[in-house]
Amino acid sequence: MGTVSKALSLLSYFSPDRSEIGLSDLTRLSGMNKATVYRLMAELQDSGFVEQGDGDRAYRLGPQALHLAALREASTPILSVSRRILRELSDETGETAHVSLGHDSWVQTLSHAYSPRHATKVTMEDAQTVTYHATSSGLAILAYADPSFVDAVLARPLKAHTSKTLVDPEVLRVKLREVRETGISNTLGSFELEVQSCAVPIFGADHKALGALAVAAPASRMSQAQQDTIRAALRRAGAALTHRIGGSPPSDYPQADAP
Amino acid sequence: MGTVSKALSLLSYFSPDRSEIGLSDLTRLSGMNKATVYRLMAELQDSGFVEQGDGDRAYRLGPQALHLAALREASTPILSVSRRILRELSDETGETAHVSLGHDSWVQTLSHAYSPRHATKVTMEDAQTVTYHATSSGLAILAYADPSFVDAVLARPLKAHTSKTLVDPEVLRVKLREVRETGISNTLGSFELEVQSCAVPIFGADHKALGALAVAAPASRMSQAQQDTIRAALRRAGAALTHRIGGSPPSDYPQADAP
DNA sequence: AACCAACGGTTCAAAAAATGAACCAAGTAG
DNA sequence: CTACTTGGTTCATTTTTTGAACCGTTGGTT
The missing domain is CATH 1.10.10.10 (Winged helix-like DNA-binding domain superfamily/Winged helix DNA-binding domain)
Structure with missing residues (x-):
């Protein structure tokens, strides 16, 4: 070193x-x-x-x-663009929306927006670092990352944050395949119990996931209708953010018009 | 090194x-x-x-x-707080507002807000680095910086950006004394011709200026009434920003109720 | 007051790291 | 084909980093 x-x-x-x-x-x-x-x-x-x-x-x-962040933002304005998108996303869904970036060995939350609709909500802190395997954002990023990167992440010891955290690499690989089928990841209580979370990957110019956009809600409020609303909103928001930062999804990324 | x-x-x-x-x-x-x-x-x-x-x-x-910026923001939220303040400032004055940070040898612009009121306006770019001696923001910071720091800045060769740029260290020291009397710096065409700019310092917890809040306008539009509006708005905005980031002005900083 | 521990900061011989001229391989313009 | 560029690599030489020990202060305890 x-x-x-x-x-x-x-x-x-x-x-x-x-x-x-x-x-x-x-x-x-x-x-x-x-x-x-x-x-x-x-x-x-x-x-x-x-x-x-x-x-x-x-x-x-x-x-x-x-200074560095402002410079980075000047070329890849993910923060400033996501702020508006997060606002809309949380308004639309009535839940907490947040954006994260994928790093070598962890995922960092970058910014978030709350909705005033409900008194109980999932609260967040910016600049937190969380794990790949236990968060919907992390799984969304992993699902569209280099296979070698996935191997590296899954090779490390995986911490069980809750009783529902998936820690078996093989189970997680199956989960990632499921994510790739829909283009949206979904976790229930794997990072914190009673929190359900959905996420879509954000793609860079190289067609690889560099981050994720997510909506988190108390599990008790997650009806099927609410799920559908969130997933549709996320799909739109994700596509918009990817586009605005000059990125583009890989050719096999499921389109929004899927069932 | x-x-x-x-x-x-x-x-x-x-x-x-x-x-x-x-x-x-x-x-x-x-x-x-x-x-x-x-x-x-x-x-x-x-x-x-x-x-x-x-x-x-x-x-x-x-x-x-x-990531680092988000972390810094979590403890000293100058960016997120200033965004709202800049918005208000530009609405109130009808001109371009911006916030800058003082560095060792230069001043960096951090964020800005335009007003839609006029078609012609001063345009800015974030993350630009500018000089101390030729900008109102730089002078506002210098006026409340350590004397040794002022010496260091003025000892370097001072570039004349325009024909109106002050480059004589002694003249600049007089100017700084004037700034300290009112608490507001003022430049006319010293960085770009035909641009008049006013700035107030932003103080940290150590009572020293860490940055500045400024309003820049085309010189042609700068009536005395407009100047007064801008200076009053700046005073209020500067005090608010300093307070919100947990800072406080030095005891000799002129209060807003001054004539 | 005396004591003690913890703090930020400093020293200097020993050890480990950075350095840079030369060298590949690959791409490209003439 | 040649000449020149690019990103990347090598390895003996040099320079820097390293760390145990040491200062001077501060703040709490006895």
């Missing part, structure tokens, strides 16, 4: 719950030497990727993160 | 105009050895900060940028 990777891996210890980390904490978390962490963080700070608090000298993510 | 800084500096060659860069181009731009650039980019790619195109193998910024 090169020095650069080591430095960047330090950034991964930041999370919504842990937005500030001191030098000693970071040393413990990373298992690296304190001097090493110090120097690496100093370099990240010089580049604006982290900044230091004033009172305590804890590190937090710096403004350079926003 | 450490390896990490070198790697991260490669990211700075990306811009709105140049969202994809090939290995050879990057080698030329950075002046580093090709093998070095290759290895550094490979590491950045492993960490998800850049990704490679499929056809040509040009590099572009990766999804990790969005």
Whole structure:
């Protein structure tokens, strides 16, 4: 592992719950030497990727993160475009809509929209990292990922988040085939009990899934009619988002006009 | 300059105009050895900060940028909060509003909002980098920055973007004192001719300016009444944004009830 | 006050990493 | 066919990183 990777891996210890980390904490978390962490963080700070608090000298993510994101958005405007789409999606379905990106070994939630229709709803946090195998978004992405990538994900130990989480690689492969038949993934209680979730993949210019658009609802509210509404809305929204970021689905992706 | 800084500096060659860069181009731009650039980019790619195109193998910024930004936003929601504030600001003034962040040696525009009121307006691009000395946003930030930082910025060669750009450090220091008296900076044609711009600083928890909120308008439309409207709106918007991101102005910052 | 632990930060010989000139292979324009 | 470009790779040399130990401060306990 090169020095650069080591430095960047330090950034991964930041999370919504842990937005500030001191030098000693970071040393413990990373298992690296304190001097090493110090120097690496100093370099990240010089580049604006982290900044230091004033009172305590804890590190937090710096403004350079926003700069890079703005730059990425200028060429692939997935965030700004998805915001409107999420709004519409949650209005239309009356449930929580969210968009996620697929990473090497996890899925990150990026943005979400709530509907005011119901008092009880599935709540989300942005910038969370979740697993591939236990979420509808993750399965939607996996279903349209490189086979070698699927192998890599399924080869790792798969955590059972709930009693309903699928953890058998072979069972998951069957599930992925099912997803490919409809173009929509569906999970019930596999990440959190009592939450049903549907997702469609978002495709990049290379016809591969780079993320997913999902709607999550309390299982108790998921009638067949509601399911149909959500799936239809998701199909439309997914196609729109894929198109707007300059992507295109693979030729075998089921069209919206399917039964 | 450490390896990490070198790697991260490669990211700075990306811009709105140049969202994809090939290995050879990057080698030329950075002046580093090709093998070095290759290895550094490979590491950045492993960490998800850049990704490679499929056809040509040009590099572009990766999804990790969005992840970091979402994380930063979770603790310091300057982007999401400013979006609404920019909207209101441009509605209220009928002109282009934008928010910028101060960096070590430049100012980056982050987000903007247009008003539909006039057909001619100042147009912007997000994620642009501009200079401190020639923009109202830059001056607003400098006026409330550490003296040592001001010295560093003014010690560099100052480019004259137009015939009206102030480039004399001493003249600029006088200008900064004027800004501190009112709490609002004002430029006329110093970055682009025929553009007048006003800006207020945004403060962090440390009472130092981390960015600025600005309104830019064609100089021809800038009556005294319009100026007053803009300055009042900016004052309110700046205070609101500073407050919403958990910051607070220094004790000597002029209050909104000033004449 | 004295003590102690934990904090951020620093030092320097030892160890590991980055470096860069040269080199492939593949594509392409003349 | 040749000449020149591209992305990618190799390996001896050099440069950087590394980590145990060490400072100076801070904040809590006895």
